[in-house]
């Protein structure tokens with residue numbers, strides 16, 4: 001199968017499986033797992049923070065971040081399209097009693113900071129207390145500019161807000177911005193990163209922040225059932241993902257660009273290839289045949305997400321030859 005539904009579908013490499021099999025482990029709830037401790041120390045240093053916490057998922061890392069920054073009755077500002085608003089089961093509201101205040105995202109994925117300023121609640125007992133701005137980079141495959149992220153930092157300092165980054169794909173953003181990841185993460189009080197997407201780990205994410213912030217997050221992680229025991233088995237793969245994964249993300253971006261150019265040559269597809277910035281490609285079938293195309297491709301052993309638009313995600317298990325197979329199959333679909 002060629003699976004372009006998401007970059008979460010990557011399988012651990014042989015090297016990862018070997019590292020998992022031989023990982024030194026201990027009980028991480030006691031802080032005794034050397035492989036987890038070493039991953040967390042390495043991640044903190046790599047992303048420029050005091051501390052890091054290994055979490056089960058990106059959803060959990062975002063939940064812990066929002067709950068560590070905000071208490072009951074507080075509020076966080078986020079994009080209307082934010083993963084931690086739309087796709088995380090409303091966890092911050094359900095489990096943290098933290099109210100989201102979504103703001104329409106600009107086409108480039110940013111949040112207009114004047115709109116954010118206008119959404120900050122006055123200091124008046126009628127309102128929730130606005131504590132946090134949460135951004136996402138990449139968002140829908142799009143990269144926030146370094147300049148915008150600097151402005152967001154200044155905005156948060158001016159308004160006594162904390163600034164969180166949902167950086168599930170922050171390494172894709174760093175590759176596209178042609179900078180070290182710390183040029184992005186330095187603007188934030190906390191960052192979540194998925195090891196289990198394009199970086200290739202089977203399971204796991206990281207949350208980064210100050211020592212005191214990570215201590216709060218560790219308590220909350222236990223509370224939501226995320227205290228794992230011999231988690232070094234997973235952290236061993238995570239370490240390889242974090243060290244090696246970023247080095248090859250540019251290949252995924254090149255494959256996405258190549259796919260976009262190929263789709264743009266088909267009159268039946270609607271796509272602006274200039275909008276493909278990283279490893280996610282969006283396109284529409286002009287005749288609204290997305291479901292039929294999906295079913296046809298599934299029969300050919302190719303999996304895609306057939307929404308409106310259709311989404312194709314490139315990752316380490318999708319080669320250039322696979323992209324050619326996909327393009328051929330789409331052409332056949334339209335000829336048949």
Ligand SMILES: *Cc1c(COP(=O)(O)O)cnc(C)c1O
Nearest residue numbers: 057058059060083136166168194
């Ligand atoms: C995938 C993703 C998450 C959540 O990660 P899971 O590990 O699937 O829970 C959070 N934010 C963004 C932007 C994501 O793409």
